[in-house]
Amino acid sequence: MNVIHSTGFTDAVVARGLTKSFGATQVLAGIDLTVPTGSLLALLGPNGSGKTTTVRILTTLLAPDGGTAVVGGCDVTRDGVAVRRMIGLTSQQATVDDLLTGRENLELFAGLYHLGRRQARRRAQDLLERFDLAAAANRRVVTYSGGMRRRLDLAASMVSAPRILFLDEPTTGLDPRSRAELWSVIRELVAAGTTILLTTQYLEEADQLADRVVVINRGRVVADDSPAALKRQVGSERLILRLSRAEDMPRARSALGEGGTHPGAGEREITLAVQGPDHLRRTLDLLHRAGVAVEHVELCAPTLDDVFFELTAVAA
Amino acid sequence: MSAALTAAGDLRRLVVRNLRRELRIPDSLIVNTALPVIIMVLFVYVFGGAITTGSSGLAYIDFVVPAVLLMSGGYGAALTAVNIADDMTAGMIDRLRTLPIGGWTVPAGHVIASVVRNVTACGFALLAAVVLGFRPDAGLTDWALVLAVVTGYVLAMSSLAALWGLLVRSAQAAGAFSFVVLFLPYLSDGVVPAETMPDVLRDFAANQPITPIVATLRSLLLNQPMGSSGAVTAAWLAGTVLVSVPIAALLFRRRTSG
Numbered sequence: 001m002n003v004i005h006s007t008g009f010t011d012a013v014v015a016r017g018l019t020k021s022f023g024a025t026q027v028l029a030g031i032d033l034t035v036p037t038g039s040l041l042a043l044l045g046p047n048g049s050g051k052t053t054t055v056r057i058l059t060t061l062l063a064p065d066g067g068t069a070v071v072g073g074c075d076v077t078r079d080g081v082a083v084r085r086m087i088g089l090t091s092q093q094a095t096v097d098d099l100l101t102g103r104e105n106l107e108l109f110a111g112l113y114h115l116g117r118r119q120a121r122r123r124a125q126d127l128l129e130r131f132d133l134a135a136a137a138n139r140r141v142v143t144y145s146g147g148m149r150r151r152l153d154l155a156a157s158m159v160s161a162p163r164i165l166f167l168d169e170p171t172t173g174l175d176p177r178s179r180a181e182l183w184s185v186i187r188e189l190v191a192a193g194t195t196i197l198l199t200t201q202y203l204e205e206a207d208q209l210a211d212r213v214v215v216i217n218r219g220r221v222v223a224d225d226s227p228a229a230l231k232r233q234v235g236s237e238r239l240i241l242r243l244s245r246a247e248d249m250p251r252a253r254s255a256l257g258e259g260g261t262h263p264g265a266g267e268r269e270i271t272l273a274v275q276g277p278d279h280l281r282r283t284l285d286l287l288h289r290a291g292v293a294v295e296h297v298e299l300c301a302p303t304l305d306d307v308f309f310e311l312t313a314v315a316a
Numbered sequence: 317m318s319a320a321l322t323a324a325g326d327l328r329r330l331v332v333r334n335l336r337r338e339l340r341i342p343d344s345l346i347v348n349t350a351l352p353v354i355i356m357v358l359f360v361y362v363f364g365g366a367i368t369t370g371s372s373g374l375a376y377i378d379f380v381v382p383a384v385l386l387m388s389g390g391y392g393a394a395l396t397a398v399n400i401a402d403d404m405t406a407g408m409i410d411r412l413r414t415l416p417i418g419g420w421t422v423p424a425g426h427v428i429a430s431v432v433r434n435v436t437a438c439g440f441a442l443l444a445a446v447v448l449g450f451r452p453d454a455g456l457t458d459w460a461l462v463l464a465v466v467t468g469y470v471l472a473m474s475s476l477a478a479l480w481g482l483l484v485r486s487a488q489a490a491g492a493f494s495f496v497v498l499f500l501p502y503l504s505d506g507v508v509p510a511e512t513m514p515d516v517l518r519d520f521a522a523n524q525p526i527t528p529i530v531a532t533l534r535s536l537l538l539n540q541p542m543g544s545s546g547a548v549t550a551a552w553l554a555g556t557v558l559v560s561v562p563i564a565a566l567l568f569r570r571r572t573s574g
């Protein structure tokens with residue numbers, strides 16, 4: 001029983017030691033990741049870190065040089081056909097036909113998944129409604145906005161009702177509202193039991209959607225944890241203080257101890273890490289006793305951005 | 317058997333998709349309807365008066381119709397290269413490849429769509445010719461053979477174009493194939509009698525495929541003796557298809573596997 005569980009029935013995607021080079025440049029230097037069934041994993045990394053390459057390998061579009069990947073219990077290199085039957089993919093580039101209407105696109109893909117004519121038509125209609133495209137269904141995709149096109153792309157990946165979905169930067173280039181709309185669609189899919197691997201450059205997106213975050217940089221995994229644990233990893237909250245007078249700055253820093261303080265954005269700003277309310281009160285007391293007037297106090301929770309910069313700065 | 321039926325269904329869907337696209341690209345529509353008519357008018361009225369048909373003794377319109385048919389069909393067929401390159405460079409190919417269909421159906425769908433629309437284009441050219449005074453002398457079998465030769469030519473050129481489209485990496489470079497196809501008929505016996513050409517060109521014209529294809533069409537359309545040109549035509553067309561299809565299939569597999 002345990003053996004079966006550990007080899008992929010509770011894990012929809014299992015990649016071990018994936019490597020890939022293009023010519024002399026190594027793009028993936030051993031990627032390990034696991035996506036438990038029914039969860040959403042965010043693959044996070046800066047431009048060129050190997051996100052798309054990883055997704056292409058997991059979706060059978062690219063053969064890895066080394067390592068193994070098992071998707072839905074099937075090996076991507078040996079059993080590509082079976083893998084394709086279980087997955088849906090929304091690539092980074094648009095993968096719908098611009099000259100066809102939204103409906104024609106979905107009916108074409110439904111047909112190519114060998115749904116019957118009537119069934120294909122119903123499926124297309126369902127998806128158009130679900131992704132809020134019914135009103136634009138009979139317009140050519142060229143006339144769609146970026147958000148509509150992304151939604152159509154996502155709908156196209158759902159034609160076969162796949163159990164495992166790969167989304168390569170699904171919200172890049174969308175305005176905040178379209179992004180929020182797409183997020184709610186993605187949440188619904190996860191709630192309905194779909195396993196999703198999503199790549200993104202936006203930490204907020206990973207924070208909002210992911211059960212687990214894998215951060216990659218230059219083809220290597222630099223972190224693999226829950227969003228909360230990653231944030232804990234950068235530690236405490238940050239206190240941002242703005243002094244009333246710039247000339248108080250040296251006094252303020254010596255009162256708080258030079259080591260723990262950092263200059264902030266403005267010339268009157270100081271930031272420092274604080275651990276809990278007591279520490280905060282002590283800090284303000286120290287300043288008060290030193291005769292430093294404080295104009296503004298701000299407490300910031302650590303964000304995934306901090307994690308991201310810290311993790312990706314190391315190797316950069 | 318059922319696998320073959322499934323593949324045929326996939327192929328039909330892809331052909332319909334490609335034809336739909338063509339109908340929505342103004343350029344393609346023009347290439348397939350107006351261009352054949354324009355070429356025909358140009359040759360008959362503008363060049364026709366200045367060109368003698370040499371020892372054939374034909375009226376120029378009768379002389380030039382086969383070459384115009386090949387230009388009309390060939391030019392459109394060459395666009396297959398652009399269409400395939402478009403699909404390969406855009407994300408569309410990723411979507412198609414994650415579908416449970418045979419990879420070969422994608423380029424095959426382009427080639428078949430090309431045959432459908434370019435044989436139609438030849439029909440427009442022929443219609444224009446008749447309006448301009450072309451009077452063919454051909455029976456039912458002759459017409460069937462004309463259709464076969466034109467279809468074969470368009471198929472051969474589309475397969476070659478597919479190969480080229482898979483070889484080059486951009487739609488712009490893919491477009492270069494059109495020039496070859498449009499130019500070749502000029503260096504044959506189709507537009508100007510080869511006997512009036514300088515030696516080098518005459519040798520080229522005598523040995524390139526367009527000359528026997530033109531001769532075959534002429535003999536079918538004008539009820540003239542065919543000689544060996546029919547067999548040579550069949551060999552050229554079959555040879556081109558048999559060589560370019562497997563190479564294109566191989567290229568497609570290479571291009572679509574990392």
Ligand SMILES: Nc1ncnc2c1ncn2[C@@H]1O[C@H](COP(=O)(O)OP(=O)(O)OP(=O)(O)O)[C@@H](O)[C@H]1O
Binds near residue numbers: 052
């Ligand atoms: N077919 C290819 N040939 C050569 N190099 C490639 C190829 N595909 C990707 N690369 C290189 O591999 C590296 C990783 O690319 P990849 O597309 O996986 O990055 P990414 O994380 O998806 O980046 P982005 O955020 O910009 O989409 C890049 O440096 C890219 O130039």
Ligand SMILES: [Mg+2]
Binds near residue numbers: 051052169
């Ligand atoms: Mg990418």
